[in-house]
Amino acid sequence: MYNTPESASSKQPSLTLREAFAQTEYILPGHSDRNINVLQQAFADIDGDLSSDQYGRGQVIEDFQKQMADVLGKESAVFFPTGTMAQQIALRIWCDRHNSAKVAYHPLCHLEIHEEDGLKELHHIQSILLADQDRLITLADVKQMDQDIACLLLELPQREIGGQLPPYSELQAISEYCRKQGISIHLDGARLFEILPYYQKTAAEVCALFDSVYISFYKGIGGIAGAILAGPSDFTAESKVWKRRHGGDLISLYPYILSSKYYYEQRVGNMEQYYKEAVQLAQWMNKCTAIHTLPEVPVSNMFHIHFELPKEQIEPILIEMCQATGVGIVQYLTDKKEGAHCSTELVIGARYEHVPQDRIQKALAWLDQRLKEVTANQ
Amino acid sequence: MYNTPESASSKQPSLTLREAFAQTEYILPGHSDRNINVLQQAFADIDGDLSSDQYGRGQVIEDFQKQMADVLGKESAVFFPTGTMAQQIALRIWCDRHNSAKVAYHPLCHLEIHEEDGLKELHHIQSILLADQDRLITLADVKQMDQDIACLLLELPQREIGGQLPPYSELQAISEYCRKQGISIHLDGARLFEILPYYQKTAAEVCALFDSVYISFYKGIGGIAGAILAGPSDFTAESKVWKRRHGGDLISLYPYILSSKYYYEQRVGNMEQYYKEAVQLAQWMNKCTAIHTLPEVPVSNMFHIHFELPKEQIEPILIEMCQATGVGIVQYLTDKKEGAHCSTELVIGARYEHVPQDRIQKALAWLDQRLKEVTANQ
Numbered sequence: 001m002y003n004t005p006e007s008a009s010s011k012q013p014s015l016t017l018r019e020a021f022a023q024t025e026y027i028l029p030g031h032s033d034r035n036i037n038v039l040q041q042a043f044a045d046i047d048g049d050l051s052s053d054q055y056g057r058g059q060v061i062e063d064f065q066k067q068m069a070d071v072l073g074k075e076s077a078v079f080f081p082t083g084t085m086a087q088q089i090a091l092r093i094w095c096d097r098h099n100s101a102k103v104a105y106h107p108l109c110h111l112e113i114h115e116e117d118g119l120k121e122l123h124h125i126q127s128i129l130l131a132d133q134d135r136l137i138t139l140a141d142v143k144q145m146d147q148d149i150a151c152l153l154l155e156l157p158q159r160e161i162g163g164q165l166p167p168y169s170e171l172q173a174i175s176e177y178c179r180k181q182g183i184s185i186h187l188d189g190a191r192l193f194e195i196l197p198y199y200q201k202t203a204a205e206v207c208a209l210f211d212s213v214y215i216s217f218y219k220g221i222g223g224i225a226g227a228i229l230a231g232p233s234d235f236t237a238e239s240k241v242w243k244r245r246h247g248g249d250l251i252s253l254y255p256y257i258l259s260s261k262y263y264y265e266q267r268v269g270n271m272e273q274y275y276k277e278a279v280q281l282a283q284w285m286n287k288c289t290a291i292h293t294l295p296e297v298p299v300s301n302m303f304h305i306h307f308e309l310p311k312e313q314i315e316p317i318l319i320e321m322c323q324a325t326g327v328g329i330v331q332y333l334t335d336k337k338e339g340a341h342c343s344t345e346l347v348i349g350a351r352y353e354h355v356p357q358d359r360i361q362k363a364l365a366w367l368d369q370r371l372k373e374v375t376a377n378q
Numbered sequence: 379m380y381n382t383p384e385s386a387s388s389k390q391p392s393l394t395l396r397e398a399f400a401q402t403e404y405i406l407p408g409h410s411d412r413n414i415n416v417l418q419q420a421f422a423d424i425d426g427d428l429s430s431d432q433y434g435r436g437q438v439i440e441d442f443q444k445q446m447a448d449v450l451g452k453e454s455a456v457f458f459p460t461g462t463m464a465q466q467i468a469l470r471i472w473c474d475r476h477n478s479a480k481v482a483y484h485p486l487c488h489l490e491i492h493e494e495d496g497l498k499e500l501h502h503i504q505s506i507l508l509a510d511q512d513r514l515i516t517l518a519d520v521k522q523m524d525q526d527i528a529c530l531l532l533e534l535p536q537r538e539i540g541g542q543l544p545p546y547s548e549l550q551a552i553s554e555y556c557r558k559q560g561i562s563i564h565l566d567g568a569r570l571f572e573i574l575p576y577y578q579k580t581a582a583e584v585c586a587l588f589d590s591v592y593i594s595f596y597k598g599i600g601g602i603a604g605a606i607l608a609g610p611s612d613f614t615a616e617s618k619v620w621k622r623r624h625g626g627d628l629i630s631l632y633p634y635i636l637s638s639k640y641y642y643e644q645r646v647g648n649m650e651q652y653y654k655e656a657v658q659l660a661q662w663m664n665k666c667t668a669i670h671t672l673p674e675v676p677v678s679n680m681f682h683i684h685f686e687l688p689k690e691q692i693e694p695i696l697i698e699m700c701q702a703t704g705v706g707i708v709q710y711l712t713d714k715k716e717g718a719h720c721s722t723e724l725v726i727g728a729r730y731e732h733v734p735q736d737r738i739q740k741a742l743a744w745l746d747q748r749l750k751e752v753t754a755n756q
Binding site: 033034035036037038039040043046047048049050051052054080081082083084085086088115116117118121122123218224225241242244245246247248249250251252253254255256258 | 464636
């Protein structure tokens with residue numbers, strides 16, 4: 001028997017990387033498929049007679065807001081459908097208080113690249129970009145800011161550059177400087193719980209450096225959607241007015257609140273494990289030919305994988321790897337260095353511990369071998 | 379045995395109207411309690427492997443949007459977390475296209491009284507109020523509008539005045555006039571399905587009179603939350619950009635989408651029954667002393683009950699009625715006519731058919747008797 005063109009083509013080039021990844025026996029990143037079961041599981045044991053929240057009121061929402069305010073060490077907290085909404089509103093409030101329409105953040109801040117310029121289009125707030133896009137904001141950057149900035153937003157970890165973190169002492173110095181200068185400081189803590197094992201701090205200790213903080217429930221926590229914005233009581237009270245203006249004051253947010261609570265309680269204690277697993281996996285990956293991770297040693301449960309070859313060369317290899325090894329590591333690739341390199345993001349969650357270590361190592365050995373062949377031929 | 383002051387006080391004045399209402403054997407309005415069971419029921423039979431929508435993409439959201447676009451007879455439809463968000467965005471798009479920042483609507487429009495002025499604060503759009511607040515917008519009002527209005531919003535039925543409707547011919551004339559004048563016309567159809575039995579029209583027939591339409595899934599449909607905005611494809615494409623700006627482009631909206639679909643399919647066929655039941659109940663209520671309904675003959679499943687006495691006189695009677703008859707009709711009262719009268723809203727849903735007719739009539743006879751006594755003593 002030989003492969004007809006049909007069977008050959010049905011075997012490999014017809015599958016996208018995402019499809020090949022989804023069909024593997026073992027998927028490395030994440031918690032689980034994003035499917036309806038995530039909701040069904042969270043609601044299976046909840047008493048059906050429990051009343052819905054109603055336009056931001058009621059036990060379901062108020063209890064969780066109180067719980068999160070306590071965790072974050074803030075006076076008050078408000079549940080939002082999205083971080084996009086929560087953070088625009090946080091910055092708007094600080095701008096109004098400082099009577100300035102300028103905020104400062106990283107060039108790859110979520111507000112700058114993922115929100116269709118909502119901050120500018122809806123709130124007419126100008127963003128001042130600090131640092132270069134491939135490095136963290138430093139104290140020196142902050143000290144060079146205009147003095148009419150209402151608020152500095154820091155994202156911890158800086159997701160778009162692999163989830164990097166400043167030393168904690170620098171964070172403290174930035175916070176101290178802002179407070180001395182009367183500049184508000186807001187934490188984009190979408191992945192706050194993920195960084196606590198590295199800093200060896202509590203959430204409240206980190207949040208104490210900030211005037212307001214946003215956290216997300218569908219990243220490391222693995223909920224369905226939803227966010228918390230926390231800060232002083234007068235700040236959160238004002239945020240509720242803006243939440244209604246944005247159309248975020250839903251009659252019922254409980255599908256997100258109760259699932260956030262469920263997965264928070266299930267996973268917040270696992271962040272150290274995910275972090276250590278990321279460190280181990282990155283170490284293995286850095287031994288592969290033409291691969292390096294960013295950061296080289298992860299500081300949370302995430303890192304970026306950089307392939308030192310063009311996407312069109314790497315993609316078929318990764319598709320083949322899924323099929324040959326049954327291990328799915330990468331589900332998409334992004335062009336880097338004008339197409340000379342490519343990269344992807346990897347986030348460790350609940351799945352990783354169920355993947356046999358030898359299967360991961362065998363898959364990486366397979367990948368290393370293929371990359372050796374490719375680079376040798378260049 | 380006689381009632382001690384304690385037991386007497388525990389019997390009546392200690393309960394609020396809302397509490398007494400909730401404790402009745404038969405509740406007249408609505409579909410069910412707003413509790414977690416509403417979600418659990420909708421998700422009980424859904425395959426757990428079904429994939430979540432992802433930032434507005436995926437089968438779950440695209441199929442439902444297509445279904446609703448077809449129902450409404452529009453090119454395209456977008457699922458939104460709230461009507462507040464959907465309608466502000468609709469008006470913003472029409473304003474941008476007309477290069478005007480003026481829209482016209484009723485003085486008791488949802489955007490004017492329930493949204494913390496989001497339209498003005500976020501979009502800087504000015505509202506021109508048509509008609510008086512106690513009557514419907516007429517063709518004459520529309521003809522007197524400034525010519526630089528970008529969009530006219532009509533709410534059908536006009537909820538805050540009991541759910542009134544213009545004659546269908548007037549609606550057609552208003553639509554025709556707007557189109558001739560190049561003014562966009564948007565339908566606040568939060569209760570669109572509820573009015574179709576009165577007009578004897580399909581949703582698509584009514585929507586054909588409008589350039590864009592919003593519908594809600596937690597009023598007559600009785601879902602958890604969520605809305606659809608429908609219109610031309612270029613309009614809905616633009617609305618998705620604004621949805622992201624508002625923070626409404628959740629990674630997963632399926633908790634609302636799938637429950638909306640579930641309850642839509644369960645209840646959209648019942649609107650004629652709810653409407654007829656409302657007509658019957660209003661007729662009975664209008665026979666009670668010191669009560670009239672608005673409209674006198676309902677044109678949908680809703681009406682307002684007006685009591686021709688002050689709230690402080692009516693409230694204890696209604697609490698007593700809940701306890702004496704076991705039938706809950708009214709759960710809150712709003713002051714009217716500077717405190718001389720009071721009113722409430724009544725919406726018929728799935729519950730009504732399970733209440734024995736004789737219990738309703740006995741309860742109303744009890745109420746009529748008490749109101750006779752009170753008015754006789756004045």
